[in-house]
Amino acid sequence: MTGPSHGKLVRKLVILAVGMFGFGFAMWPLYSVFCDLTGLGGRGVKVVESAGELEKSNRQVRVRFDATVNSGLPWVFQPKEKSATVKLGEMTEASYLAMNPADQAMAGQAIYNVTPPEASLYFVKTECFCFTRQVLQANETREMPVYYFIQADLPEYIKEITLSYTFYRNEMTDAMALATAASPSSE
Numbered sequence: 492m493t494g495p496s497h498g499k500l501v502r503k504l505v506i507l508a509v510g511m512f513g514f515g516f517a518m519w520p521l522y523s524v525f526c527d528l529t530g531l532g533g534r535g536v537k538v539v540e541s542a543g544e545l546e547k548s549n550r551q552v553r554v555r556f557d558a559t560v561n562s563g564l565p566w567v568f569q570p571k572e573k574s575a576t577v578k579l580g581e582m583t584e585a586s587y588l589a590m591n592p593a594d595q596a597m598a599g600q601a602i603y604n605v606t607p608p609e610a611s612l613y614f615v616k617t618e619c620f621c622f623t624r625q626v627l628q629a630n631e632t633r634e635m636p637v638y639y640f641i642q643a644d645l646p647e648y649i650k651e652i653t654l655s656y657t658f659y660r661n662e663m664t665d666a667m668a669l670a671t672a673a674s675p676s677s678e
Contacts, residue, residue: 547580548643556585557655564599564660566591566627571634580643587620587635587656591627598626598661603654610652613642624661 554577556570571586591597601621605611620635627633641652 545580545582545640546643548578550579550643550645551576552579552641552645552649553651554583554585554641555651555653556587557653558587559655559657561657561659563662564597564658565593566597566599566658568656568658577641579641579645582617582638582640585637585639585654587637588632589625589627589635589658590630590632592630594629596626596628598624599658600624600661601656601658603656606653606655607649610641610645610649613645613649614652614654615640615642621656625658 553574555574556572558568558570560566560568567588567590569588571588575583575585577583589599603619603621605614616637616639618636618638620637625633625635637654639654
């Protein structure tokens with residue numbers, strides 16, 4: 492091989508490496524935009540402290556509730572009801588049950604998702620157990636409510652919405668949970 496062809500190859504490889512490095516930095520902002528647009532990971536779900544005056548509608552949609560636990564957390568987690576029919580613009584409550592069957596306190600954190608993704612733009616939570624770390628003492632069972640409403644301007648073609656939660660073990664706070672095992676926490 493001759494010298495000039497090595498130079499071209501090296502330039503192409505350097506440009507490729509710089510491009511990959513730049514793409515790596517751009518991934519997080521691009522992912523955030525993607526999640527906001529699609530509602531992936533519940534990113535599009537609005538969270539408000541107070542619902543204020545809600546625009547109501549007589550239209551109803553079915554909301555299905557789903558619950559799973561990551562394999563690293565031995566909890567039992569399930570919705571109290573599988574589904575509910577709700578009026579748009581009306582404040583609604585759903586409850587989930589979580590149980591820690593282990594003989595020691597454990598901490599978990601829930602993440603949520605709303606499907607179809609475009610419905611997440613109209614799904615508004617006012618209070619949710621997913622906002623904070625949850626500590627369950629050994630053999631403790633707890634009811635965990637979610638307060639939400641669905642905006643009245645939900646597109647007509649959306650007839651059913653699924654609210655899904657997955658609990659993950661929060662190992663960083665397990666030590667704190669064990670330290671405070673003597674006094675129940677409502678975090």
